[in-house]
Amino acid sequence: MKAARTPGERLIDLVLDPQDPAYRQAYEGRRTQGDPPRWYDRPATVLGALLIGFTIAVAYVHTHRSAPQTQKVHADLVTRVRDAQQQADDLQQRVADLGNRISSARDEALVGDSTLTRQLRAQLVAAGELAVHGPGLQVTLRDAPVPDADDGLGEAQRAGSTPIAATHQLTDRDVRSVVNELWADGAEAVAVNGIRLTPTSAIRFAGQVVLVDFEPIASPYVISAVGDEAGLATGFASSAVASRYTTQASANGIGFSFAEHKDLALPAAAPISLRYATPGGTK
Amino acid sequence: MIAALALIVGLVVGLVLRPTVPHGLEPYLPIAVVAALDALFGGIRARLDGIFDSKVFVVSFISNVVVAALIVFLGDKLGVGSQLSTAVVVVLGIRIFANAAAIRRHLFRA
Numbered sequence: 001m002k003a004a005r006t007p008g009e010r011l012i013d014l015v016l017d018p019q020d021p022a023y024r025q026a027y028e029g030r031r032t033q034g035d036p037p038r039w040y041d042r043p044a045t046v047l048g049a050l051l052i053g054f055t056i057a058v059a060y061v062h063t064h065r066s067a068p069q070t071q072k073v074h075a076d077l078v079t080r081v082r083d084a085q086q087q088a089d090d091l092q093q094r095v096a097d098l099g100n101r102i103s104s105a106r107d108e109a110l111v112g113d114s115t116l117t118r119q120l121r122a123q124l125v126a127a128g129e130l131a132v133h134g135p136g137l138q139v140t141l142r143d144a145p146v147p148d149a150d151d152g153l154g155e156a157q158r159a160g161s162t163p164i165a166a167t168h169q170l171t172d173r174d175v176r177s178v179v180n181e182l183w184a185d186g187a188e189a190v191a192v193n194g195i196r197l198t199p200t201s202a203i204r205f206a207g208q209v210v211l212v213d214f215e216p217i218a219s220p221y222v223i224s225a226v227g228d229e230a231g232l233a234t235g236f237a238s239s240a241v242a243s244r245y246t247t248q249a250s251a252n253g254i255g256f257s258f259a260e261h262k263d264l265a266l267p268a269a270a271p272i273s274l275r276y277a278t279p280g281g282t283k
Numbered sequence: 284m285i286a287a288l289a290l291i292v293g294l295v296v297g298l299v300l301r302p303t304v305p306h307g308l309e310p311y312l313p314i315a316v317v318a319a320l321d322a323l324f325g326g327i328r329a330r331l332d333g334i335f336d337s338k339v340f341v342v343s344f345i346s347n348v349v350v351a352a353l354i355v356f357l358g359d360k361l362g363v364g365s366q367l368s369t370a371v372v373v374v375l376g377i378r379i380f381a382n383a384a385a386i387r388r389h390l391f392r393a
Contacts, residue, residue, distance in 0.1 A: 022343060023325070027334035042285060044337035048326070048344050049289035050296075052319040057297020059316040062304045 095270050099129070125189060127272070128198035132189045133265040136226040137233055139178050141245065142255025143219035144168050168252040170219060172205035175212075177241050178223050179203065185235030187225035189266050193217040196269040213269075220255060229260045286326070310359065311352045314368060317375040318347040324382035331389040351375070 103124075110117045124130040175192060182190055190197045195212045202213060209216045225232060236242055236258060245256040304312055322344035329335040351371045358367030 022339045023329040023332070023334050023336055026336040026339045030336070038337075041337040044341045045286045046289040048322065048337070048341040049286040050293040051341075052323050052344060053290040053293020053295075054297045055293075055315050055319040057294045058302060058304065059312050061297065061301050062309075062312060065301075 131268040135229040144253035182225040
């Protein structure tokens, strides 16, 4: 047994010679008693070793289970989002069905009054509540390909880490300017990625995503306009908007193209229910 | 020999049963593991020194786990839980290393 040690030496011992003094003490104690074997020696050793093995196995299992756990949560969230999207789609479908039934019922009721029917249909088209088809122009805007993560820019290119103005990502302003140009060129009905625009439609940008009437859409942005195809094409081709995106396409690598179509089909938008506005004009 | 068998049995039991660790005990798991390794290496070393004692072996393991858990529990309450947990792991880690070195000296005389 070592002689009495100062606390400082004990600290050094802890690092350099960490043997548990209890073992030495127990050994000395037993030697003075002639070292009789005790009944619990083996079971105690076995129990200790079992506990140690069990603890290590539990820790191993625990560590390797948490990874799939996070994956499970992620998968669960994805399923829930998909379900919600499916439900929204179903409801949209139902709205369209009911809208069709309303219009057929209305057509029946208005049979024989062709002026009124025509007037109503024109209004409905203008309000975007009637699916339409006809010749028109289709403009496609596509985000520039994302640069590879390992091209030296690394972190700086991660989504959200640079202000949107500093990147060449397409935003609501790009979609909106094309839409406005198409209206100005005489479009009668416009849809963005299959979402029909109505007089109350909004094209917005939130969280790196373009929203049309609160529905997120992603690149490529396909803007379809029904109208006089020749007028639309010449009007759009000579516009400042078109020349701006042609320049950007060659400078920044965004995709920009437009083409005339003989027959574009645009879906109907959900009808707007007016809650405050009442028709007026005639007193 | 029987201790090595028991260790393997313990490992197998843990792997087969795959028990879930209660959420409240999760922070103590790393400490328990390090304390277990410390007791294991301390025991092996004592065995090689010829002074192994079963009582000391079991009591040192359990008391190490309990004391370390208490320190960390106290630290959690006082807002220094993770630091104290690191301290416990460092101290026990040093012991494991030094014990492993002693075992090496015994086995290889180097």
